[in-house]
Amino acid sequence: MSHQPHSTPSLKMGLPIPNSKLGMWLFLGTEIMFFTAFIGSYIVLYFGSPGWPTDTHVTHINVFAGGVNTFVLIFSSYMVVVAHEAMAQRNFDKALRSLTITFACACLFLGIKGYEYYGKFSNNIVPGRIAETDEGAINMAVGQLDAAVIAWLNDLVPGDEDPEKVHLKRASARGYQSAESDLAQAESQLSEIEGQLSEASGVQRASLSERQTELRRRQQVLQSLAANPQEVANWVAMDDASTKLRDDVSANRLTLKQTTERLDSLREDERFGAHMASVQKPHPILYGNLFASNYFLMTGFHAIHVIVGMILFGIVLAQGSKLNDQWTDWVENSGLYWHFVDLVWIFLFPLIYIIPGFDRGTPGH
Secondary structure (H helix, E strand, O other): OOOOOOOOOOOOOOOOOOHHHHHHHHHHHHHHHHHHHHHHHHHHHHHOOOOOOOOHHHHOOOHHHHHHHHHHHHHHHHHHHHHHHHHHOOOHHHHHHHHHHHHHHHHHHHHHHHHHHHHHHHOOOOOOOOOOOHHHHHHHHHHHHHHHHHHHHHHHOOOOOOHHHHHHHHHHHHOHHHHHHHHHHHHHHHHHHHHHHOOOOHHHHHHHHHHHHHHHHHHHHHHHHHHOHHHHHHHHHHHHHHHHHHHHHHOOOOOHHHHHHHHHHHHHOOOOHHHHOOOOOOOOOOOHHHHHHHHHHHHHHHHHHHHHHHHHHHHHHOOHHHOOHHHHHHHHHHHHHHHHHHHHHHHHHHHHHHHHHOOOOOOOO
């Protein structure tokens, strides 16, 4: 009687999931640590900084826009689930439609975020550009006023906006009363030089040509000034006010309130109120640069992840009618990534938009 050897059942080791999904979960684990560091740093800085800016009128945080973006991402995550189910059912047309909606939601999210960023940049809520003290706010306002004066001058006299040329234009504008006589003199000198050029040669001709170029530029400046004498007079008045303000600030003769009042009076002056739009009211924002750094760091990196998700979905959408069940794992893994992007925003929205609105009982709130 023969004995048959006992057979040993084979054992399969490892997780019963595709390698691609395992890789995605491992990657998302590193991403969780990545954003946890950002969020943790924000929480520590927020609670450790008495006076952290929370007024949305100061920080220009748009709670409504952030709320809309939250619903946009949640809806897009739902459409990813629909797309994955459609892929499993081999309904590729439905999957494409769902992913197209997801892609459109991502575009809408970035568009709204771009609108929010524009609000920050237009109000100088940018790291390194926020005044955190009264002195800093005053100096920033004075700088903006000087820039507004120069911008108006460049509108009056177009061209040559480099500092040296602007200095010459400024000197000419301040002597606008003699613009017409100076223009006649410049034109006379041009005629004289043109006559000399026909007989000159070599070094003399080069020197005359250079002088001719300078006179033509001066002629253009004087023509612009002579054509708008009243507006030039208004510009001189604003330039005088700007110079007086800068001198008073340099001599420490003005407080923040007095500087604000001086700027308000300029805005109310019908001669140059329209040119004061770019000059903001001086208002220091304590911890403003720290706030802006955190805001742009967290929302910026999140926006980059949104763009990566769009690339993943875009690759699938590019298949069009060629989409088949070989892309099922791709859609599922891309969906996992997109759910993570959505989850991160669900944490960022209350931390940045909602929680700072509650009074912590600390100074400045």
